[in-house]
Amino acid sequence: MLVDNPLEARILRRGTQRMTGPGRSPEKPARMEAPGGTTTRRPAAADSAPPVAGLTARILELQRQVGNQAVTSRLRHAIAPSRPFEPRCTTSQLMRDGDLDAGAGPQDASLPGGVATAPSPSPTDAEAARVAKLNADYDAAVTAKDWPQVARLLNAYNADDIPKKLALLKPADIQALDAAAQGSYDRVHLFIVQPVMAAVHDLAGWKKLPPGDQSILDNMLGGATNKLSQSVRTALGAQLPTLQTQSEGDQTRALQAVITGGGALPYLVTDTVSTPQVEHTLSGPTARKGFAFDGKTADANEWVVKFKDGVSIPIVAPKAPTPGFHNHTVQETADALGALPKASRQLITRVLLNPVTNPQDPFWAGQYRTPNFHSYMTAGAAGVVTIYPDKASAPLPGASDMKGRVVHETGHTWAYKTWGEDKTKGKWLDWKKAMDKDRVSVSGYALADVAEDVSETLVAYVTTKGSPANDEYRKIVPNRFSMLDTEYR
Numbered sequence: 001m002l003v004d005n006p007l008e009a010r011i012l013r014r015g016t017q018r019m020t021g022p023g024r025s026p027e028k029p030a031r032m033e034a035p036g037g038t039t040t041r042r043p044a045a046a047d048s049a050p051p052v053a054g055l056t057a058r059i060l061e062l063q064r065q066v067g068n069q070a071v072t073s074r075l076r077h078a079i080a081p082s083r084p085f086e087p088r089c090t091t092s093q094l095m096r097d098g099d100l101d102a103g104a105g106p107q108d109a110s111l112p113g114g115v116a117t118a119p120s121p122s123p124t125d126a127e128a129a130r131v132a133k134l135n136a137d138y139d140a141a142v143t144a145k146d147w148p149q150v151a152r153l154l155n156a157y158n159a160d161d162i163p164k165k166l167a168l169l170k171p172a173d174i175q176a177l178d179a180a181a182q183g184s185y186d187r188v189h190l191f192i193v194q195p196v197m198a199a200v201h202d203l204a205g206w207k208k209l210p211p212g213d214q215s216i217l218d219n220m221l222g223g224a225t226n227k228l229s230q231s232v233r234t235a236l237g238a239q240l241p242t243l244q245t246q247s248e249g250d251q252t253r254a255l256q257a258v259i260t261g262g263g264a265l266p267y268l269v270t271d272t273v274s275t276p277q278v279e280h281t282l283s284g285p286t287a288r289k290g291f292a293f294d295g296k297t298a299d300a301n302e303w304v305v306k307f308k309d310g311v312s313i314p315i316v317a318p319k320a321p322t323p324g325f326h327n328h329t330v331q332e333t334a335d336a337l338g339a340l341p342k343a344s345r346q347l348i349t350r351v352l353l354n355p356v357t358n359p360q361d362p363f364w365a366g367q368y369r370t371p372n373f374h375s376y377m378t379a380g381a382a383g384v385v386t387i388y389p390d391k392a393s394a395p396l397p398g399a400s401d402m403k404g405r406v407v408h409e410t411g412h413t414w415a416y417k418t419w420g421e422d423k424t425k426g427k428w429l430d431w432k433k434a435m436d437k438d439r440v441s442v443s444g445y446a447l448a449d450v451a452e453d454v455s456e457t458l459v460a461y462v463t464t465k466g467s468p469a470n471d472e473y474r475k476i477v478p479n480r481f482s483m484l485d486t487e488y489r
């Protein structure tokens with residue numbers, strides 16, 4: 001049976017509302033670990049004393065040099081009683097290993113290794129003073145429009161504070177800051193151009209990902225124009241406040257689930273169709289008495305759409321539409337067919353604008369446990385595309401979505417005719433290998449089955465041709481696109 005699983009017309013949409021977490025101040029350096037592994041505490045009597053002069057500035061300097069996150073995570077490791085003590089997590093070591101942090105700047109050998117052994121003020125007081133000084137320095141640098149200094153200071157803030165600071169700057173100032181940040185504080189640059197990716201890069205779990213996974217995620221997150229990247233940014237952006245509180249291992253697993261789990265993907269590929277229309281003329285109609293539509297025999301009109309590339313396709317529509325239902329017009333259908341590449345269009349033998357809904361809808365409703373399941377469009381190996389009417393109260397897909405769905409459905413016809421009906425051999429296996437290499441799929445629906453993956457990938461491949469989104473998708477699923485380069489002609 002080659003008829004496609006009919007697509008649910010009601011496209012499932014995930015909530016896109018961004019969760020907001022409580023604002024957090026720049027991360028705390030917590031207590032200091034003395035070299036040798038003992039935690040130093042200052043005498044309780046000194047608790048109310050002001051911070052020792054110079055120490056706050058020194059901690060601040062340390063954070064600017066090695067990156068805030070490195071300081072915090074190393075110190076947290078070193079003092080947290082629930083975690084095993086790691087000898088390398090000492091402040092002196094930390095300064096040598098500072099390059100492990102995303103925000104690490106050049107190391108400074110002049111900073112003493114024994115910071116932790118200096119008389120220590122209350123961590124709370126020291127932290128408050130540190131944040132106050134950082135904020136004051138930052139504000140002064142912004143007022144002075146000293147952008148290299150703003151970039152340097154901004155780099156000392158947390159992933160969730162940087163966007164807040166940036167939101168307060170004027171567009172022209174952000175541009176100047178970005179120019180100053182590039183090359184010396186690329187973390188700040190990334191927060192300006194791609195804040196979700198920057199925040200993900202700041203996660204400790206990100207650094208534990210294999211480089212291949214990092215590059216896949218960057219390609220998923222980084223596309224400026226394609227809808228998959230938008231969807232992944234929205235989903236990960238919403239997850240960030242939770243992710244930031246999780247352990248390194250949980251973060252790594254959550255990020256890997258974004259690659260293979262499909263939860264962050266759009267349900268269908270619905271990028272705006274950018275392919276040029278092939279010119280066509282419409283002729284007819286010819287009356288067809290007692291035409292056998294899917295599920296109903298009715299008098300019909302047959303039109304023929306003739307394309308400039310020589311392909312001709314009959315479109316059959318009922319003379320009288322079913323009351324209470326509506327369907328696309330013959331003209332809309334001809335236009336949608338004109339967006340197809342010849343590889344697909346030449347396989348279509350006929351398009352039916354069916355008078356009644358798919359007789360198999362109740363079956364699919366049970367199969368998918370979706371009451372009122374509605375098929376929008378189907379296509380079989382014989383090349384007949386059937387478009388079903390919907391209740392007049394339900395809007396029909398717009399022109400761009402309709403074109404995408406025609407590419408999807410005729411993609412099934414193309415794949416079965418070109419690669420055969422046995423999905424366990426030949427080119428189907430090559431496609432599965434390409435899927436394994438790419439790991440990512442272009443939509444949630446593509447995960448249903450290898451045939452759906454082919455069709456959804458074709459939608460991305462065909463409908464974005466000639467636009468930047470096409471290059472973005474090629475980075476996301478390179479092995480599938482390269483197979484289509486040779487197969488889909």
Ligand SMILES: [Zn+2]
Pocket residue numbers: 004005408409412451452455
């Ligand atoms: Zn399908």
